[in-house]
Each structure stands twice: as structure tokens, then as C-alpha cells.
Amino acid sequence: xxxxxxxxxxxxxxxxxxxxxxxxxxxxxxxxxxxxxxxxxxxxxxxxxxxxxxxxxxxxxxxxxxxxxxxxxxxxxxxxxxxxxxxxxxxxxxxxxxxxxxxxxxxxxxxx
Amino acid sequence: xxxxxxxxxxxxxxxxxxxxxxxxxxxxxxxxxxxxxxxxxxxxxxxxxxxxxxxxxxxxxxxxxxxxxxxxxxxxxxxxxxxxxxxxxxxxxxxxxxxxxxxxxxxxxxxx
Numbered sequence: 353x354x355x356x357x358x359x360x361x362x363x364x365x366x367x368x369x370x371x372x373x374x375x376x377x378x379x380x381x382x383x384x385x386x387x388x389x390x391x392x393x394x395x396x397x398x399x400x401x402x403x404x405x406x407x408x409x410x411x412x413x414x415x416x417x418x419x420x421x422x423x424x425x426x427x428x429x430x431x432x433x434x435x436x437x438x439x440x441x442x443x444x445x446x447x448x449x450x451x452x453x454x455x456x457x458x459x460x461x462x463x464x
Numbered sequence: 465x466x467x468x469x470x471x472x473x474x475x476x477x478x479x480x481x482x483x484x485x486x487x488x489x490x491x492x493x494x495x496x497x498x499x500x501x502x503x504x505x506x507x508x509x510x511x512x513x514x515x516x517x518x519x520x521x522x523x524x525x526x527x528x529x530x531x532x533x534x535x536x537x538x539x540x541x542x543x544x545x546x547x548x549x550x551x552x553x554x555x556x557x558x559x560x561x562x563x564x565x566x567x568x569x570x571x572x573x574x575x576x
Contacts, residue, residue, distance in 0.1 A: 454508070
């Protein structure tokens with residue numbers, strides 16, 4: 353089966369750093385995505401990892417370890433607008449337009 | 465402006481009625497997808513299409529139907545056979561050879 357696990361909720365303070373973890377067990381692996389979704393809105397793409405290591409993009413970084421089936425999203429210098437759900441998703445196979453499997457999302461609340 | 469449009473944003477229907485949700489994209493993307501999202505949950509794949517006149521069932525296709533007669537359009541019909549149709553429906557698209565999916569704004573369907 354396909355399984356993606358991430359914490360349901362997290363809280364952090366404005367200006368701080370937060371790490372959102374994601375573990376996955378899928379039939380195959382061809383990349384891991386992180387999306388941000390504000391309440392009632394569509395998800396927006398944050399990052400894509402297919403090789404092991406850290407990808408940095410401004411205040412957001414994403415890490416992947418394929419051998420451990422593990423990824424994290426690191427958010428630095430947190431701002432109130434970062435309050436949102438963060439969805440971890442895995443593409444299990446190599447087709448260029450195949451399906452992505454989403455985790456249930458982590459709802460992040462930022463307090464002043 | 466290029467993008468994905470879904471209409472309407474809010475839709476109300478009586479139980480037992482079929483309803484069709486619209487999804488149009490002018491990004492020239494080959495692949496299109498329909499997801500369902502329930503409160504506090506991740507996205508679950510209903511149907512996807514990689515080319516015109518072809519589509520595949522996702523994880524929760526029962527009670528839904530789709531068509532892909534044009535590259536730009538991928539309408540979803542929620543039939544009366546769908547037992548719990550009230551949800552947030554998201555359409556997405558992606559180009560060939562690129563892995564990121566781009567999402568429309570979503571349609572919130574409420575069945576009374």
C-alpha cells in the first residue's frame with residue numbers, strides 16, 4: 353500500500369524556525385513534493401526533491417533521504433502569513449503525468 | 465493570463481441530483497487531474513487524464529465520471545451514486561516531462 357505520514361498540527365512563534373517531518377512508504381519513488389495550502393484555497397507548489405539532500409529556496413528548505421523514506425520542510429524567519437497547511441506528496445512511478453499521493457497535511461499555526 | 469479556472473466557487477445541490485464541475489486550463493498542459501479534499505484531510509485522487517480522449521481512475525472514482533474531449537477541458541460529474549459528495553473539489557494540470565501540478569481555485573460542493 354501507499355502511506356504518507358506527517359504531524360497533524362504544529363505551532364511556532366513568529367521569527368522562529370520550524371521543521372515539518374514527513375515519512376513515506378510507497379510502491380516506488382520518483383520524487384517528493386511539498387505544497388502550501390491556505391484555508392479554503394488551492395495548494396501552491398513549494399519544493400520538489402528527487403535526490404538525497406537539501407534544497408534551499410529562500411526561507412524554505414526541503415530535505416530528502418530516500419533510504420529512510422523521510423523528508424522535512426524547514427521554514428525560517430517565520431511570518432504570520434506562513435500559517436497554513438503543508439502537504440507532503442510522493443510520486444510513486446516514473447510516468448511523467450502519473451498520480452501523486454498526498455499526505456493529510458500539517459496545519460501550522462504561527463503565534464506573535 | 466494563463467491558468468486553471470474552476471467554476472463555480474460554491475455549488476449547492478439537492479441529494480439525488482447529478483452535478484458537473486467545470487475545469488478549464490489555457491496552459492497547454494497535457495495532463496489533468498481531479499482531487500477531493502475533506503476537512504482536515506489531504507487530497508485524494510478521483511480521476512486523471514494524460515491525453516485527450518483517455519483517462520484513468522484514481523483512488524476514489526466510484527460515483528464520479530469524467531470526459532476529456534478537448535485538451536483544455538476536464539469536467540467532473542458527481543453522480544447520485546456518490547454517497548457523500550459534500551467536499552472541496554480541486555482540479556490540477558501538469559505539462560509532459562514536468563512533475564509539478566498546478567491547481568485551480570477549487571469548487572466547494574454542498575449537497576443538501
